[in-house]
């Protein structure tokens with residue numbers, strides 16, 4: 313019996329990739345372990361978006377240098393974005409690594425691991441670089457293998473990611489994704505619909521469609537061109553599915569037909585993650601985002617006209633090449649104008665291989681980047697808290713995700729792995745987590761560059777804890793090792809879940825607002841009505857009014873608090 317240990321750093325795409333890699337290895341009889349000492353195969357699924365993430369991976373991999381000397385049969389693999397970007401260079405920095413597998417070859421991992429074991433020869437499998445062939449040749453070198461799923465690797469049993477697109481063709485000047493994930497390719501709506509049905513049959517209630525620019529989705533099938541609006545209409549009535557989300561949207565591709573589809577399809581989340589990146593037209597042009605602030609404003613007006621009350625979140629980069637103080641103030645003004653639900657703020661990190669790296673000087677000093685990062689976050693927090701305050705006294709329906717992070721971390725029998733997990737949250741790339749299942753605390757985390765005191769209370773719990781050298785999450789009862797262990801199946805299965813005592817739970821509204829309240833852990837995976845009593849910039853704090861007992865829920869779900877005015 314082989315034992316696999318896997319660490320995942322990065323975005324939701326990486327989380328899904330790890331789910332698929334684990335499924336493939338499980339089919340070959342591998343068992344997962346959370347203890348690297350027990351493993352004969354160690355995989356590191358990596359992120360290259362910022363330099364920080366790469367340093368973390370090297371330090372993680374470095375921890376196993378001596379272990380490998382003692383146990384030469386160990387197979388160590390670096391997979392995903394960094395593998396595609398750095399390829400053989402990884403062997404120079406970490407000679408004890410055996411295997412390098414890019415994002416387009418993940419399906420080959422089981423064979424490659426066996427090959428290393430049989431021959432003890434290093435293996436490399438990567439896709440063509442963007443300039444190494446025609447679009448079609450390069451696209452063909454990135455393989456897809458999404459339908460293979462391992463339910464136990466999901467952040468939660470009732471929430472799942474479904475990739476609808478690979479790659480990206482936008483080529484924003486700062487970004488490595490078009491190189492590490494290859495050309496933009498949409499998946500067949502028929503395949504996607506089949507995958508959603510399978511997931512629903514496994515008990516999934518909320519799906520999140522994934523794509524780097526998810527609203528650019530298009531696919532010709534059966535003589536028809538399918539857009540994202542057609543796709544969500546097609547999967548909307550899948551029995552068992554209650555909520556549909558999608559991330560990340562690209563401002564220029566936010567078409568009216570899509571907004572109307574969200575309006576007309578009640579299971580669609582009234583939440584959009586549409587990164588603006590900067591409030592200054594000059595900077596947007598340098599970033600090659602393809603829109604101006606006025607274009608973005610027009611899009612926001614359409615969103616609010618068609619979807620009143622829809623929550624919108626953004627990403628921002630501070631300290632990009634040539635950013636002046638005046639330019640930076642325009643990002644502050646944009647946050648005030650658009651009143652984002654939340655924003656993920658990143659200090660610019662120059663990435664070799666990108667246009668910005670070639671063409672522009674990284675001329676904003678680190679301390680200025682840090683100060684701007686904190687200033688922007690402070691403004692966003694102020695706006696988020698004001699907007700959340702509007703919910704005080706209102707009732708919201710939430711899909712209960714499970715114990716809040718605080719419940720799990722503050723439990724007296726907290727184990728070492730849970731502490732590791734908590735500390736990890738600040739190390740993850742929080743950008744894509746805004747609306748995603750399994751990342752609920754991470755959703756409100758500041759970027760790794762942000763001071764802990766600016767985080768919400770839930771976040772502070774994690775930030776107070778010790779650091780772990782890698783971006784890794786663990787939970788005690790499961791071998792799932794990923795930055796998304798937040799609401800992992802294992803967490804749901806942990807002792808707190810079974811003892812029936814009310815604890816602090818968390819869930820999300822249809823507009824993706826995080827809500828915490830007291831309840832029994834058995835409510836996880838069901839819909840509950842919560843009255844909001846108080847708020848923080850990141851969270852609505854409330855109490856359960858009634859709980860809908862549904863045929864799909866496990867056993868009797870109590871009405872915990874009967875609200876006087878409730879019907």
Ligand code: SAM
Pocket residue numbers: 323361362486487488489524525560561562586587589627628629658659660661662663743744
């Ligand atoms: N496709 C998404 C979009 O266009 O909005 C974003 C994907 S990217 C993995 C997530 C976020 O990381 C971006 O929105 C951007 O804010 C940030 N990012 C990307 N490259 C960066 C860099 N070189 N330095 C700092 N932040 C970066």
Ligand code: SF4
Pocket residue numbers: 480481482483484487488489490524525562
């Ligand atoms: Fe990167 Fe997103 Fe731009 Fe694509 S659209 S290049 S993923 S920032």
